[in-house]
Every structure is written in structure tokens, then in C-alpha cells.
Amino acid sequence: MGKESIKLIANNKKARHDYFIEDTYEAGIALAGTEVKSLRMGKCSLKESFIKENKGELFIYGMHISPYEKGNIFNKDPLRVRKLLLHRYEIHKLMGKVSAKGYTIVPLQVYFKGSLVKVQIGLARGKKLYDKRETMAKNDLRRETEREFKVKNL
Numbered sequence: 001m002g003k004e005s006i007k008l009i010a011n012n013k014k015a016r017h018d019y020f021i022e023d024t025y026e027a028g029i030a031l032a033g034t035e036v037k038s039l040r041m042g043k044c045s046l047k048e049s050f051i052k053e054n055k056g057e058l059f060i061y062g063m064h065i066s067p068y069e070k071g072n073i074f075n076k077d078p079l080r081v082r083k084l085l086l087h088r089y090e091i092h093k094l095m096g097k098v099s100a101k102g103y104t105i106v107p108l109q110v111y112f113k114g115s116l117v118k119v120q121i122g123l124a125r126g127k128k129l130y131d132k133r134e135t136m137a138k139n140d141l142r143r144e145t146e147r148e149f150k151v152k153n154l
Contacts, residue, residue, distance in 0.1 A: 004114040005112075005113075006111050006113055007111060008109060008111045009039050009042055009044050009109075009112065009117075010044040010109060011046070011108070012046040012047070012049070012106065012108050012109060014047065015046075015107070015108055015124065017132065018126065018132070019104070019106055019122070019127060020124060020125045020126075020127060021108070021122040021123070022103065022122070022123045023123040024120055024121065024122045024123075025086065025090060025094070025120070025121050025122075026118050026120055026121075027084040027085055027086045027118065027119050027121055028084070028085030028116065028118060028119075029060065029084055029110075029119050030082055030083040030084075030085060031065075031082065031117060034076065035065045035068070035076060037070075038065050038067065038068040039110070041068075043066035044063070044064065044066075046063055046107050046108075046109070046110065047064075048062045048064075049061060049063040049107050050062060050104075050105075051084065051105040051106065051107060051121060053091070053095050056091065057083060057084075057091070058084040058086060058105070058121075059081050059082065059083055059084065060081070060119065061081055063079075063082060063107065063110075064079055066078055097123055098123075101125075102125070103123050103125055104123075104124050105123060106121065106124045107119050107120070107121050107122075108120045108121065108122045
């Protein structure tokens with residue numbers, strides 16, 4: 001099997017800021033034709049999206065896919081609930097951790113893998129305010145040292 005190209009469509013930076021990502025999974029997503037065409041043009045936002053379980057299936061809420069310009073009557077609601085496609089055992093594993101240990105499932109990024117649209121979802125644990133401050137301080141320190149290193153090597 002050849003290497004499949006991965007083309008990033010949308011990234012959820014807020015998720016990595018607000019949560020500790022423990023584990024990641026790749027899920028397919030059930031879409032309409034005009035939604036795929038809109039995604040090919042990069043019109044997608046994960047800003048306020050979240051994932052919930054309903055009757056043994058996972059659904060993504062609040063994922064905004066802009067309507068396709070040439071789609072007219074075939075366009076779907078941009079914020080409609082979309083089904084995630086995962087193996088049954090993966091869903092059970094995720095739901096077991098969510099119910100027992102206070103984890104949550106967040107979408108991290110949407111991308112094309114070959115011709116298929118995939119969503120990377122993460123099993124996440126919420127950060128407290130002091131955790132966020134600590135992460136920001138680490139990032140600032142890392143950035144500062146990289147800057148100094150760059151200046152010394154010029």
C-alpha cells in the first residue's frame with residue numbers, strides 16, 4: 001500500500017490549549033457531497049465543536065462547514081450534527097474512559113487522507129487555569145531560548 005497524502009483542512013488549537021491530550025484516534029466522518037466540495041476549498045472551522053455519544057455512536061456537534069457556492073438546493077445546514085465513523089471497540093474503549101475517569105473527547109483536526117475526509121479526535125483531560133499558565137510559561141521560555149540560540153549562531 002502506497003503512502004497516502006495528508007492535506008490539513010482545519011486545526012483546533014484551542015483544544016490543545018484547554019486540554020491535556022492523552023490519546024488520539026482517527027475517525028471517518030459521514031458527509032454530503034457538497035460538504036466534501038466545500039472542504040476541498042478549505043472552508044471548515046472546529047472552533048466551538050465537541051463530540052458526544054448517542055445510542056452507541058459518536059457525533060460531532062458545532063463543526064462549521066461553509067455551504068458550497070455552487071451547491072444551491074443540495075447544501076446542508078453548515079452546523080448540522082455529523083456522525084463519526086469508528087470501529088465499535090474503539091467507541092466502547094473511549095466511552096468507558098469518558099464515563100469512568102472524567103475524560104472528554106475533542107476534535108483536534110480535519111484533514112484529507114487520500115480522497116477521504118478524516119477527523120483526528122483526542123481523549124482529553126481538562127486543564128486548570130494554573131496548568132494553562134504553566135504551559136504558556138514553558139512555551140515562552142522555549143521561544144526565548146530558540147531566539148537566543150538563533151542570535152548566537154548568526
